[in-house]
Every structure is written in C-alpha cells, then in structure tokens.
Amino acid sequence: MIDFRSDTVTKPTPGMLAFMQSAPIGDDVFGEDPSINSLERITAAKFGMEAGLFCPSGTMTNQLAIKTHTQAGDEVICDELSHIYQYEGGGIAFNAGCSVKLLHGDRGRVTAEQVLAGINAEDVHKPISRLVSLENTSNRGGGACYHFDDFKAIKKVTDTHNLALHLDGARIFNAIVRNNEAAIEYGNIFDSISICLSKGLGAPVGSVLLGSVPFIKKARRWRKVFGGGMRQAGFLAAAGIYAMDHHIDRLAEDHKHAHILSEALAQKEFVTSILDVETNIVIATINGKYTAASFVAALKEKGILAIAMTPTQVRFVFHLDISESDLAQTIDIIKAL
Numbered sequence: 001m002i003d004f005r006s007d008t009v010t011k012p013t014p015g016m017l018a019f020m021q022s023a024p025i026g027d028d029v030f031g032e033d034p035s036i037n038s039l040e041r042i043t044a045a046k047f048g049m050e051a052g053l054f055c056p057s058g059t060m061t062n063q064l065a066i067k068t069h070t071q072a073g074d075e076v077i078c079d080e081l082s083h084i085y086q087y088e089g090g091g092i093a094f095n096a097g098c099s100v101k102l103l104h105g106d107r108g109r110v111t112a113e114q115v116l117a118g119i120n121a122e123d124v125h126k127p128i129s130r131l132v133s134l135e136n137t138s139n140r141g142g143g144a145c146y147h148f149d150d151f152k153a154i155k156k157v158t159d160t161h162n163l164a165l166h167l168d169g170a171r172i173f174n175a176i177v178r179n180n181e182a183a184i185e186y187g188n189i190f191d192s193i194s195i196c197l198s199k200g201l202g203a204p205v206g207s208v209l210l211g212s213v214p215f216i217k218k219a220r221r222w223r224k225v226f227g228g229g230m231r232q233a234g235f236l237a238a239a240g241i242y243a244m245d246h247h248i249d250r251l252a253e254d255h256k257h258a259h260i261l262s263e264a265l266a267q268k269e270f271v272t273s274i275l276d277v278e279t280n281i282v283i284a285t286i287n288g289k290y291t292a293a294s295f296v297a298a299l300k301e302k303g304i305l306a307i308a309m310t311p312t313q314v315r316f317v318f319h320l321d322i323s324e325s326d327l328a329q330t331i332d333i334i335k336a337l
C-alpha cells in the first residue's frame with residue numbers, strides 16, 4: 001500500500017531506530033531524562049524561545065498552551081478550519097472552559113484585520129478575549145502557509161490588546177522550508193509554539209511545546225494533570241532529535257512531489273478543482289464519474305490510500321515514506337481511472 005492518508009503514518013528509518021536505541025534515558029517526571037532535556041533545549045534554541053516541553057501528541061501541546069494562557073470563561077480566537085477547533089474533541093471547552101470566536105479566513109489563514117474584528121470590547125456581556133491561535137501550515141487549508149509579514153501585523157494587534165499569541169506549528173517545518181524562513185524569527189512573534197515531530201519529520205511519536213520559562217513551568221504542571229508526564233521517554237525524544245538533524249531539508253522533495261501529483265490529477269475530468277499546492281498536501285475536488293468516497297475506494301483497490309475529507313474532497317499527504325517511484329506508480333494508476 002502507498003499511504004497518502006496522513007504524514008503521521010511514517011515508520012522510523014534504520015538510522016533513526018539505531019539513534020533511538022542508543023539514547024541516554026532517565027525519569028522525565030523527575031526532569032532526569034537527558035534525551036528529553038536535549039530535545040527541549042535544541043528545539044527552543046532553534047525557534048528563539050526560552051524553554052520547551054516534550055509531550056505525547058500535538059493535541060496535548062495545543063491544549064496545554066490554551067489551558068496555560070487562559071482562565072475558564074475566556075475566549076480563544078481562531079480560524080474556523082483550525083485543528084484546535086475541528087479535531088481536538090472539543091478540548092478548548094473541556095480542558096480550558098473557554099469559548100471560541102471563529103474567524104472566516106482564507107484556507108485557514110486569517111488577517112490582522114480579522115483578528116482585530118474578533119476581539120470583544122470590554123463588556124460584562126462578553127467573554128474576555130484572551131488568546132489568538134494561528135496554524136502554519138493549515139491542515140484543513142491544504143497545507144497553505146502564512147507570509148511572515150502577516151504574523152507581524154497580527155502580533156501588533158495582539159500586543160496592543162494584550163492577547164497571547166499561539167502557533168499550532170504541527171507542520172511548521174514545511175512552511176519554513178517552503179518560504180525559506182529563519183526558524184528563530186518565530187520566537188519574536190509567538191508566546192507559544194506547538195511543533196509535531198510525528199508528521200513529515202518522520203518520528204513515530206511526539207510534539208514539543210515552546211514558550212517562556214514561566215509559561216513552560218505552568219504548562220509542565222498541566223501536563224502532569226492531563227496525564228502526559230512520561231517516564232523514560234528519551235527513546236522517543238531521540239527520534240525527534242534525529243528527525244530535526246536529518247529530515248527537515250528533504251521536506252522540499254515532498255512539496256515537489258505533491259505539486260507533480262496535483263498536475264496529474266488536474267488532467268482527469270472528474271477532478272473539478274485542486275487547491276494550489278503550497279507544501280505537502282493535495283486537496284482535490286471530485287465530481288462526475290466518482291464521488292470522493294468512490295474515488296478513494298477505487299484507489300484502494302489499486303493499493304493507494306487517501307482520505308475523503310468531505311463528500312467532495314480527497315486529500316493526499318506526502319511524507320518520508322513516499323518515494324519517487326511510489327509517486328510514479330500512483331500517477332500511472334490515476335491516469336488509468
């Protein structure tokens with residue numbers, strides 16, 4: 001099977017496995033796992049942040065950030081397509097007791113004007129606007145990325161209104177590679193950043209939350225409360241260290257392959273539109289000979305896995321375990337459908 005369902009499906013490479021096996025470990029709840037401590041330090045330094053916190057999932061790093069920035073009764077401002085709103089099980093309400101102000105952006109990206117318009121006036125009737133959360137790249141937006149200047153404009157608004165600014169950077173390295181950004185600049189913009197090691201970077205498990213020393217201290221406490229304090233998890237952190245050393249630059253290849261697939265899909269009469277490919281995700285709208293579900297079923301019969309995101313949209317995600325020959329084989333199969 002060639003698996004385009006998600007960039008989470010990657011398996012560790014032999015090099016990664018060997019590095020994991022040789023990792024020094026200790027009890028991280030005691031703060032004594034050298035590999036986790038290194039990963040947290042390395043990641044924070046890369047992004048110009050003070051401190052990091054290793055967690056089992058990106059859902060947990062996002063939810064910890066929301067919990068740490070807010071009080072129950074506050075409001076979180078985000079785009080309607082955001083993972084924190086769409087795909088985290090209602091955690092904003094359940095974990096943090098917050099309401100959500102949804103913005104209607106472009107493929108998951110919002111503007112400073114939209115953020116400003118989403119902030120509630122000081123009014124006893126209204127929840128207190130406390131946190132703005134952005135997503136780069138946008139998952140539901142088909143891998144769309146922000147221009148860095150948009151972050152700067154949004155940061156001005158959040159500073160002026162005394163709001164915290166969080167980044168769901170599950171695929172931040174895809175954006176950095178695509179736009180040739182300096183990771184360290186992100187530290188000047190965001191109060192907290194969530195980074196997934198388990199997506200295109202190819203680690204089996206893990207995310208890192210970044211922020212100031214006091215912020216991470218509070219988040220570490222909430223991580224324990226959420227049940228995310230792991231013990232000798234340095235083997236997993238080592239996979240993340242290895243991934244950051246070996247699997248960032250190669251993301252450009254995934255982006256190139258995604259673009260090539262989108263061009264092949266565009267030739268089919270049952271593909272009525274495709275979101276412009278910016279990174280490693282291709283979202284095609286299917287209409288005519290196939291529905292999204294029947295197209296996915298036809299692909300599956302030929303050994304290709306993709307996801308029907310909506311009744312009309314199919315998503316393909318590129319990652320470490322999709323080779324150039326997998327791409328060529330996929331294109332041949334699609335040509336024949």
Ligand SMILES: *Cc1c(COP(=O)(O)O)cnc(C)c1O
Binds near residue numbers: 138
């Ligand atoms: C995958 C993802 C996450 C985190 O997902 P987990 O499966 O909990 O690690 C968060 N945000 C976005 C945009 C994602 O794509």
